Amino acid sequence: MAFPGNLSNFPFFPLQFDKDAQTVDPGEEQALSTWLQSQGPVDLIVISHGWNNDEQDALDLYKRMFAAFRSVLDKNQVPAMAGRTIAVAGVFWPSKKFADDENIPGGAASAQAVDPLADAFAGASAAADPALLSRLQELMAQENLSIPERDEAVGLLRRLLAAVPPSAEEGSANVQAAAADGGTFSNEVFLQQLTGEGEAAAAGPDSGGAAGLFSSSLDDLTGAVRTGLNLFTFYTMRERAGLVGLNALNPLLARIASHANVRIHLMGHSFGARLVTAAAAAGGRFHPKSMTLLQAAFSQYGFSTLYDGHSNGAFQHVLLQQRIEGPVLITHTNNDHAVGWAYPIAARLKSIIASSIDGGPNDPYGGMGRNGAQKTPQALSKTLLAAGTAGYSFPASGGVLNLESTTFVNGHSGIANEAVAYAVLSAMA
Template sequence: MQFPYAEVEIESTGAIHDENQRRAALDLVAAAGVTDVLVLCHGWNNDIPQARRLYVRLTDNMAAVRSAVPSAASRSLAVIGVLWPSIRWSDEDEVAGGGAGFGDEAAALTGAIAERIEDPARAALLSRLVPKLSESAQARREFLDALREQLPSAAATPSTGGGAEVDEDPPPEAFLDGDPEEVFAEAGGPEVDFGLPERSGGAAGFDVVPGGVDVVPGGVDVVPGGVGVPSGGAAGFDFGLDDMLRRARGLLNITTYYTMKDRAGQVGSGGIAALLSALAAAAPQARLHLAGHSFGARAVSAAAVRHPSLHSCTLLQGAFSHHGFAVNFNGRGENGFFRPLLASGKLTGPLLITHTVNDRAIGLAYAAASRLARHAGAGLGDANDPYGGLGRNGALKTPEVVQPQGELLDVGGAYHFQAGRVHNLRADSFVRSHGDVSGRQTAYALLSAINTA
């Protein structure tokens, strides 16, 4: 780590885990000469060493490109790394429909259950049901019921901003209370069209056709509107075991997404917001900046809504709705959950959002949710999908978005960031996947935002 650095662990409830860590962070930023404090928040894994490696790679690249940001030389940056108990989310092989071949799907599913379900009794129940899923309607019902019990209660609306903010990204009603047979049928498989070159066949046995419609030979046709039509077989299914297990893995992924969505909100609105207040009191001379990856982007957005003043906020492949900052996103006068961040003038600098079609992990969760919500005809995961993601499409229906929308530039490119405005940065050229957020181009954009006057 080439910048002054401290870590603060935050529990899933939002409580700061170790008061000594908090004090060390406050002592660090209170040191003479610190002009800027960057709070980093990781996302989609529960491995603290991996989170640390992300922070080191990103900040080392910030140091490497510092000479390309003229104003950076006159300022002194301290970094606080937030560590929190996130759960590993979707892998690239799941999104691509590969990784686990025939005969390996049971092991892949039970491994994912062990990794993502933190209640040992519930994890054991789900694992026992795995071999029965293709033949037993009762097993499918019990499996889905156990996943539903894992879901948190509805999130609370932010208490600031004075607008009609709502949760723009609730779990699909079918997932919450739909018939289990229909839920499994409409869950589809992981192979979907996210705007990448069309593929046919593949390990999952899907043909991806224009418009985001998947045709599953011999199984379920997902037609515009997202309605699954079973075609025979036991309990109305004609799926082999591997196909059924892939569907179960998709439902587990949806459960993980909504569990992590809630936890990130707790961590952000509780622990990170409290940390920001303490940092501001300890270092009133310093400007505060937030940057979060994946679910960490949601955590820092929740914290930003609670804090009275920030200079910049950078969301790297954010794992939440592209309507999170929107105005009247649904035509009923309701705004996105994090609308108060922009509506209240909290930002004295820019809000940056990286997004790319290469982020298929974001696309998978939203495509699966859209199927269950019967929005498949909208174009799975894209800007027309009510369940589209920030890391896939950027912020939509948000009047503060600067037009024309920009690109993530190579080091030395000319950014013209504006205070209080949203800069959607299409990152197709430099961000290859959901986790590819620590490269020099990303570091250069982040450092440029921090040093915006």
């Protein structure tokens, strides 16, 4: 697609990467590098989308975001940024939505669809074994399945889930182990877990929303397949975001930083937050001046020290080695149902005790966009995302500011507003 040359009068440069973390158009990096070398000092905001189907979805987010940035600057709410040259590099990478308008695995929003599994199969197609997926789709297209065919369908789903990259911190190790377990987790038990029947029985009527999260008015097998494919998509996109950040964005920014007078500021939404964090974690010849994670779709223990008594978060070294020269900002809110439930559902395949799955800060599989950085000594909490000229006290280099954002962020994608822009610009200053 054709990209605009500016967003709200900020020079704009697209950076496209494919699913294998390869540059789509080398000319994009050259265009950005050439422009930077023709300028004086530049503050370059490198932003990555998360769960978007295509370039247009991501571009629309970027347009809304930087319209809010322009408004904050025009009001001179961050005087230290007046007169500074700001440019935007927009990352575009192939991500997929879940089969649900709110990106919540197994939610009821897709129950009204003509084909409730179409989006789930489409989302998984980017990375699944095509033979397994094709056979599963063939089976699910039939109106009535025999018992052996139903058993085959659950087995195919388990084979797909057993192939996800394992992460104890983010719960996929549980999913992988349960999918591969032919003993405790028979196909029948596995099906019950995915549809929520086991939890519903254990939790009782007053246990809150967790028991019904995967419930479906559809046939139990249809609901289980949708849930399972959404899990597969979730973990696949998590892995892909990290690879694009590590293998594509990091070396590109290192090359740019080596021959341009540029201050790099990383900003990522959803899985894009994982992407830019992975870019920073890889180290090298560039040192971002700030990093903002907007409703980050990765573990609340990503930056932690000894979160379970003996393990550190996957990105703990970003803080310990002060890879970010300035502050790290993290927006979080319990309004974010996508992150609030996408992580704790991993526990479903480990236990049928629904009361232990609430998505909050005490949940072992809580998400950062829901709870902020937990068990992280460098993190300051209990700071509210604020509008206008409220002012912030930022931590020193290598520190994190958890921004409780419920007042201004009404959901997983409710980030394009002046309060967020004010916080980011304040950190940049």
